[in-house]
Amino acid sequence: MELYREESSVSSERKIYMIGALALIGASFLYEGHNTYFLGKPNLLGWGYSILFLIMWFWRCWFRYTYILTENEFIIISHGLGIKRTYVVNLNDTESFTNNYVRSFFKKTKIGHYIHRYSSMDPNPQRLLVFREKKHLAAVIFKGSDKFMRELKKLMPEKFLNFS
Numbered sequence: 001m002e003l004y005r006e007e008s009s010v011s012s013e014r015k016i017y018m019i020g021a022l023a024l025i026g027a028s029f030l031y032e033g034h035n036t037y038f039l040g041k042p043n044l045l046g047w048g049y050s051i052l053f054l055i056m057w058f059w060r061c062w063f064r065y066t067y068i069l070t071e072n073e074f075i076i077i078s079h080g081l082g083i084k085r086t087y088v089v090n091l092n093d094t095e096s097f098t099n100n101y102v103r104s105f106f107k108k109t110k111i112g113h114y115i116h117r118y119s120s121m122d123p124n125p126q127r128l129l130v131f132r133e134k135k136h137l138a139a140v141i142f143k144g145s146d147k148f149m150r151e152l153k154k155l156m157p158e159k160f161l162n163f164s
Contacts, residue, residue, distance in 0.1 A: 001070060004151040006144060008065040011123040018061045018121055025053050060120040067144050069151055074129060076117045076142060087117060089140060091155065093132045098161040099149050101126035101141055105163070112136040118143040 010018070028050045036042040063080035074089040111130060117140055118126065124143040129152075131138055144152075153160050 002068055003071065003155075004069040004148060006067045006148050008067075008119045008122040008143060009124075010119070010121040014121040014123060018057075021057055021061070025050065025057055028053065064119055065117055065122075065142070067142060067148060069148065069155070071155070074140075074152075076140065078117060087115065087140070089129060089131050094156060094159055095130040095132060095137065096159045096161050097127070097129040097152060097156070098163050099125070099127060099146075100163040101128040102163045110137055111139045113138055115140040117141065 028046070032043060032046045032050055035046070058081065063078055063083075066077040066079070068075040068077070072091055074091060076087045076089075078085045078087075109130075112133070115138065122143040124145050127142050127144050127149060129140050129142070131140070
């Protein structure tokens with residue numbers, strides 16, 4: 001049974017950053033095109049970086065995330081450009097979660113790998129949920145709202161770490 005569902009959002013301020021970053025990537029394509037056409041000097045490394053930045057822009061800005069909270073699972077659905085992927089965390093395997101991801105604190109823990117599931121354009125702060133995965137610690141970084149965190153805290157109040 002679904003307890004809470006939320007979609008990632010984009011603030012108007014972050015839309016300006018998104019458009020500005022795309023303009024810079026477009027300028028790099030124009031620069032490389034100019035050098036190739038007028039100077040006859042194709043720079044494969046420059047073209048490669050421009051393409052890489054464009055792919056990264058799509059990944060960080062174009063994809064959106066749906067966060068679903070059930071009684072036993074935290075489901076994250078990433079969708080964008082016709083691609084849809086689902087990642088599920090069993091809440092029974094949860095070690096802890098926090099309302100504010102503090103990198104310096106969690107660097108000292110023995111978390112094996114981090115799963116990033118958030119849009120850079122979402123204005124919500126980064127949250128972290130640490131869980132056991134095959135006897136090792138793993139963590140999912142996401143950008144849920146304060147309301148989402150309250151719902152998660154209702155399910156597991158003893159596992160909540162407050163880093164305000």
